[in-house]
Amino acid sequence: MKRVYVNEKWCLGCHLCEYNCAFANSGCDDMVKALKDVQIYPRIQIEQGNGINFAVNCRHCEEPLCVKSCITGALSVQDGVIHVDQDKCVGCYTCILVCPYGAVMPGPTGGVVQKCELCTNNSSGEPACVKGCPNRAIVFEER
């Protein structure tokens, strides 16, 4: 299955992927309106330090601990993509307890969680983070 993979040495740490993610998931078609002066809650997050940068998002694990652990059944596998039903989620954070990558996080309202769904849940069509990365430091492909 195609996933988002990191080419660590090409990452500039510019955070564009975070902005593109927040925009793609905002449901808004004007980037300025969607992102100006608001705290963003991207589902992909940059780690930085000592000249190293890389982006982290859900790995869409073959053995997804989050899905197996979710107490409500809100997390499920849909054609290989790990999907969260935010309507069902109660924000117990069991998935945050078990995800080895730290790739699930509370959403903007805090009540329920959000995660990368490879833009299958919005109108971007393909991962917006990858589309907008200026240096191919993240790619969407089979490996």
Added chain:
Amino acid sequence: MNYVIIGNSAAAVGCVEGIRSIDKTGSITVISDEPHHVYSRPLISYLLYGKTDREKMKYRPDDFYEKNSVTALFGVTAEKVDYEAKKVVLNNGSSVAFDKLLFATGSSPFVPPMEGLDTVPKKFSFMKLDDAMALEEAIGPQSRVLIVGAGLIGLKCAEGIRGKVRELTVVDLAPRILPSILDEEGSDMVQKHIEKQGITFHLGTSVARFGAEKAELKNGETVEFDVLVLAVGVRPNTALAAEIGCKVNRGIVSDEHCRTNLDGIYAAGDCSESYDITEDQYRVLALWPNAYMQGETAGIDMAGGNQLYDKAIPMNAIGFFDLHVITAGSYAGEAYVTRTEDTYKKLITKDNLLKGFILIGEIARAGIYTSLIREKTPLDTVDFELIRERPQLMAFAAPERAVKLGGAKA
């Protein structure tokens, strides 16, 4: 092949999905004494709190049984297992034949003898959907509720009904709340937060006797109440398994394939014991994720596949009135503690391993810590100073990051 599962909760669903990942055609029968489609047990408090409803708390969609070709018998109790004849005898007079059988029977509330308890008209356990609905019927804005038990179940119940009743008091023999998952400092912090919601605690004491609408405590105080919730403890449902000669300690003993000592008989979830790799011993790990994963392992094994359940650890994600707590592992070892006004963090290390942690208030990316425990990652292979500050993948060596994020083979 005839698969039979006694119980219809996390472990049972794990087993069904485990079987069907391998065997698409064998016959599966689920026996459930509860008359409901599979629901999430932990959500019974969220139901009262108003954070979910009967529809959303279904753990799997309505067509779950049909899609997986499962015959589900609701409101039917398995009374006895005939191991020689390979059948389960039901309380409705019929029986179901099996080749492979899973005990996924969970646990039942344990109520110690208490003087005058039988004179209390409105008393409830808090384990099942029917308990929650009966409790909801019994309470109203003028109710004074007494909860006996300041563990996970008692306190989740308290959170669920706080907004619906006038007074809420919690009594526990233990000197602090949630003693099985928190240390003293953590218990204290969470207790203060819960107290701010107008919940009163009497700890380190117990009920000496119940009288008409009141409980006299051993410490001399009296609590007036009209509705009582008993959440003192639970006991694994092991009787059926013990009767046929399954080895039972506190729970049914099962190995890393979730097989019991009897051929073709499996046990998973709250009725069974798991090997806790942080304590190096078998114990009951009464948690939803463990139940699912044990059930899945059992199902795969029953269907002839191979899966090991060999990384079990105690772990909890729990929240009260928007204060989130995540804990895992065991707490004997060297502690590293940081505390702010509304957050608390404790990491416990021993023999070059992370053994356990407690996070209160700040829980972001906690799973990175959990995975260090589960994978027994030697701490000298990661930048522990870095990861101690905050869970992060940066603390792993570059080749390890290439595996985690770059798709490199391990």
